[in-house]
Amino acid sequence: xxxxxxxxxxxxxxxxLKAVLLSVGHKIAFAAxxxxxxxxxxxxxxAVVMTDILMPKKxxxxxxxxxxxxxxxxxxxxxxxxxxxGNLEYLEMALRFGANRTISKPFELEEVIEIVxxxxxxxxxxxxxxEPGSQSC
Amino acid sequence: xSRRTRRSESMNEEVLSLIEAMHENMQRLEELTGGEVDxxxxxxxxxFMLRGAQDRLRLSEAAxxxxxxxxxxxxxxxxxTQGVIISVNGQxxxxxxxxxxxxxxxxxxxxxxxxxxxxxxxxSFEAHLAAKGIRSVLADxxxxxxxEYSCHSPTEGRWFLMTVVRLDNELLSGxxxxxxxxxxxxxxxxxxxxxxxxxxxxxxxVSEGIFIIDPATASFRDVNQAGAAMFGYTxxxxxxxxxxxILSSVPSDTESAASAWFQTAxxxxxxxxxxxxxxxxxxxxxxxxxxxxxxxINGSLSILATMSDVTERRATEEKLRQNESRLQGLxxxxxxxxxxxxxxxxxxxxxxxxxxxxEEITGYxxxxxxxxxxxxxxxxxxxxxxxxxxxxxxxxxxxRPTEIEYACTTKRGDEKWFQLKIQPRTFxxxxxxxxxxxxxxxHQKRLDRQRVELENQLRQVQKIEAIxxxxxxxAHELNNTLVPILVLTKLALKELxxxxxxxxKLQTTLDAACRARALVAEILAFSRKEQPRTIRVDxxxxxxxxxxxxxxxxxxxxxLENRAARQLAIDADPNQLLQVLMNLGTxxxxxxxxxEGRILIATDEAFMAEPAGSHPDNVVPGDYVRIxxxxxxxxxxxxxxxxxxxxxxxxxxxxxxxxxxLSVVHGIIKNHRGRISVQSxxxxxxxxxxxxxxxxxxxxxxxxxx
Numbered sequence: 097x098x099x100x101x102x103x104x105x106x107x108x109x110x111x112x113l114k115a116v117l118l119s120v121g122h123k124i125a126f127a128a129x130x131x132x133x134x135x136x137x138x139x140x141x142x143a144v145v146m147t148d149i150l151m152p153k154k155x156x157x158x159x160x161x162x163x164x165x166x167x168x169x170x171x172x173x174x175x176x177x178x179x180x181x182g183n184l185e186y187l188e189m190a191l192r193f194g195a196n197r198t199i200s201k202p203f204e205l206e207e208v209i210e211i212v213x214x215x216x217x218x219x220x221x222x223x224x225x226x227e228p229g230s231q232s233c
Numbered sequence: 234x235s236r237r238t239r240r241s242e243s244m245n246e247e248v249l250s251l252i253e254a255m256h257e258n259m260q261r262l263e264e265l266t267g268g269e270v271d272x273x274x275x276x277x278x279x280x281f282m283l284r285g286a287q288d289r290l291r292l293s294e295a296a297x298x299x300x301x302x303x304x305x306x307x308x309x310x311x312x313x314t315q316g317v318i319i320s321v322n323g324q325x326x327x328x329x330x331x332x333x334x335x336x337x338x339x340x341x342x343x344x345x346x347x348x349x350x351x352x353x354x355x356x357s358f359e360a361h362l363a364a365k366g367i368r369s370v371l372a373d374x375x376x377x378x379x380x381e382y383s384c385h386s387p388t389e390g391r392w393f394l395m396t397v398v399r400l401d402n403e404l405l406s407g408x409x410x411x412x413x414x415x416x417x418x419x420x421x422x423x424x425x426x427x428x429x430x431x432x433x434x435x436x437x438x439v440s441e442g443i444f445i446i447d448p449a450t451a452s453f454r455d456v457n458q459a460g461a462a463m464f465g466y467t468x469x470x471x472x473x474x475x476x477x478x479i480l481s482s483v484p485s486d487t488e489s490a491a492s493a494w495f496q497t498a499x500x501x502x503x504x505x506x507x508x509x510x511x512x513x514x515x516x517x518x519x520x521x522x523x524x525x526x527x528x529x530i531n532g533s534l535s536i537l538a539t540m541s542d543v544t545e546r547r548a549t550e551e552k553l554r555q556n557e558s559r560l561q562g563l564x565x566x567x568x569x570x571x572x573x574x575x576x577x578x579x580x581x582x583x584x585x586x587x588x589x590x591x592e593e594i595t596g597y598x599x600x601x602x603x604x605x606x607x608x609x610x611x612x613x614x615x616x617x618x619x620x621x622x623x624x625x626x627x628x629x630x631x632x633r634p635t636e637i638e639y640a641c642t643t644k645r646g647d648e649k650w651f652q653l654k655i656q657p658r659t660f661x662x663x664x665x666x667x668x669x670x671x672x673x674x675x676h677q678k679r680l681d682r683q684r685v686e687l688e689n690q691l692r693q694v695q696k697i698e699a700i701x702x703x704x705x706x707x708a709h710e711l712n713n714t715l716v717p718i719l720v721l722t723k724l725a726l727k728e729l730x731x732x733x734x735x736x737x738k739l740q741t742t743l744d745a746a747c748r749a750r751a752l753v754a755e756i757l758a759f760s761r762k763e764q765p766r767t768i769r770v771d772x773x774x775x776x777x778x779x780x781x782x783x784x785x786x787x788x789x790x791x792x793l794e795n796r797a798a799r800q801l802a803i804d805a806d807p808n809q810l811l812q813v814l815m816n817l818g819t820x821x822x823x824x825x826x827x828x829e830g831r832i833l834i835a836t837d838e839a840f841m842a843e844p845a846g847s848h849p850d851n852v853v854p855g856d857y858v859r860i861x862x863x864x865x866x867x868x869x870x871x872x873x874x875x876x877x878x879x880x881x882x883x884x885x886x887x888x889x890x891x892x893x894x895l896s897v898v899h900g901i902i903k904n905h906r907g908r909i910s911v912q913s914x915x916x917x918x919x920x921x922x923x924x925x926x927x928x929x930x931x932x933x934x935x936x937x938x939x
Contacts (some may be wrong), residue, residue, distance in 0.1 A: 106713040106716075108713060108714060108717045109713055109716050109717070111717060112716050112717040112720045112721055114725060115721055116721075116724060119724060119728075135556070136392075136492060150709065150776075177708075177710075177712040177713050179708040182872075195399045201712040201715070201716050202712050202713075202715035202718075202719045202720070202750050203716065203719075203720070204719065204723070204748075205719070205723040205724055206722070208475060215419045226576055
């Protein structure tokens with residue numbers, strides 16, 4: 097049961113992730129672009145952030161960079177719509193700028209659940225301790 | 234002439250008796266000699282003519298002389314010192330034509346001078362002249378006088394010569410007037426003169442120069458107006474001149490050359506003709522055509538030279554020759570056949586001209602084209618023949634510029650393309666002349682074909698790029714759209730109670746969504762122009778991976794054979810290489826279907842040499858690794874083979890395969906600087922051959938290939 101922030105400009109994607117994450121008992125907050133996402137981060141203080149790369153106003157890489165300025169440790173998953181074969185550069189860049197994992201759309205149901213669960217598990221370990229309210233999120 | 238006899242009374246008796254005695258002696262002598270002797274001689278040799286003989290002699294002499302006088306073809310009259318006609322000869326007597334000069338007939342006793350003085354009108358001038366002449370002779374001022382005069386009869390022209398001579402002897406004193414008919418001589422003179430005039434006129438009038446030359450001295454005996462004028466002289470200036478001075482006036486023609494004229498000309502029979510360079514008095518150069526021949530003129534051998542100024546004519550001839558030569562050169566040199574075909578008003582037709590290159594270009598000689606009417610049919614390709622014949626038929630009906638292209642076979646069997654152009658010309662007679670040109674456009678056609686092929690390839694590439702751009706654009710959106718379908722359907726399935734009727738439906742939906750995802754992925758893969766991430770790959774390893782994957786999926790009726798050579802390495806993206814093999818293998822499996830079949834994957838090394846022509850599929854010469862994927866499935870026809878690498882081209886039923894697989898494969902191989910080709914035989918099988926550049930890194934490093 098954790099708070100997950102989803103930043104994606106596509107309504108369908110947001111609705112899907114909402115249904116999936118709710119089904120495993122997480123709490124979701126949404127943003128449609130990077131700017132909204134940063135605001136939502138401060139308000140919601142999520143345990144995991146999922147962000148799309150190609151977005152209007154503020155795109156994913158920028159958003160990740162800014163998130164990392166705020167929190168060096170919050171797990172970030174970068175998503176890409178380039179399909180299973182591609183947009184590798186984007187995903188690589190996302191990792192370089194601080195994303196922890198990458199996932200390609202369209203992803204499998206299990207993929208999403210597992211990747212989030214995995215990050216949350218890592219977070220409870222001391223090295224990656226996440227204390228709600230300890231950051232200025 | 235009356236004989237004067239003297240008889241006088243005073244004659245003495247002596248004389249009278251002597252005369253009588255003489256007569257009696259004479260008679261006696263006559264009797265004694267029997268009248269048979271003309272003359273006697275005494276002992277001293279003194280001859281004495283007997284009277285009879287004397288008389289006879291006198292008679293015969295007189296008669297002879299009279300006979301002579303009368304026979305002469307001259308009218309002779311004897312005038313006394315006063316001019317009175319004493320005696321005339323027979324001719325004078327007979328000439329009945331009364332003329333002023335001659336006077337009426339045989340009028341002895343008339344005064345001839347008076348008659349002449351009285352003459353009026355026709356011939357009066359001559360008559361007075363005659364009178365004057367006679368008078369001067371009578372007066373001893375002149376020994377003789379002659380005058381010629383005409384005296385025409387109504388039917389003929391007649392000329393006479395009147396001559397007067399003094400007669401002064403013991404018997405007579407006066408003059409003898411003689412008229413001789415000189416008509417014949419005069420006529421001859423006139424004829425000669427008129428002939429001479431005629432000759433002169435022609436000589437002077439002809440435009441050719443005529444030169445009559447003395448062969449011995451080389452001087453001009455005669456020159457006509459035209460000839461002299463050619464050189465800027467008058468005939469008089471040239472006559473008598475050494476001809477060599479004029480003829481050798483052009484420096485290049487030496488005097489000896491001019492002299493040669495005279496050595497060679499005389500022996501020849503027919504005229505010797507040649508061109509000769511001349512220089513006129515004013516320095517102007519001109520060219521003449523000379524005709525030389527010997528001629529006997531006025532009894533002596535001369536050289537007759539006729540010259541025509543041919544300066545302009547030769548220049549024109551030269552121009553014509555040059556023009557002819559130029560046209561001939563053009564016709565022979567132009568890369569085509571020039572021809573003319575005459576279509577007569579009566580329907581008959583024939584070639585009037587075919588240029589030299591006919592044989593070279595069409596393979597048939599001009600003679601063959603002319604003589605063999607079936608050549609056109611044999612020469613022109615079957616698919617074009619009807620068109621050609623129709624065009625010719627229309628051309629006959631309505632002459633107008635026509636152009637046709639056709640494929641044909643030359644006599645040697647070469648396939649060529651020709652372009653035929655015909656421009657017809659119609660004549661008032663109804664005949665039509667076709668001016669025609671045949672060009673060999675095989676090269677052009679080849680280039681056109683190549684261009685079309687290249688254009689097709691370009692279009693293909695552009696299509697691919699367009700698709701890529703499109704695909705790239707929508708893939709992102711599609712991927713987003715697929716998210717709920719894939720994910721939520723699965724979620725829904727999980728939430729369903731077991732045995733729910735909705736399960737199957739949702740499962741089908743999910744399958745569809747998966748399919749859609751694969752499709753989008755393929756499209757994206759296809760549209761990507763990523764440079765492969767190459768590493769050194771052992772081909773045999775990749776093949777082994779592919780074989781392992783296949784082993785899991787291939788049905789049992791298909792056998793898979795691996796004949797990959799070891800230690801062949803290429804620089805490649807291993808995933809893409811695997812994708813290629815998987816794709817080809819999948820196609821092979823599909824081709825075999827449910828029958829018994831075999832797929833072979835083999836590799837070896839190959840050296841590619843410099844290619845013969847240029848082709849987009851050519852690879853850089855060098856060492857290559859060759860990969861073969863071969864099956865004994867249903868094979869493909871040639872049309873399919875042509876299109877097999879085309880994006881979206883597929884022989885599979887709708888919904889089964891995107892048709893992108895092989896085009897992706899093609900793209901991958903291209904990106905790896907390789908080449909893929911296919912051979913297939915319908916019903917026998919297919920082989921794909923891939924060439925990839927062999928890895929530069931240590932080839933014989935066996936340890937690297939693990």
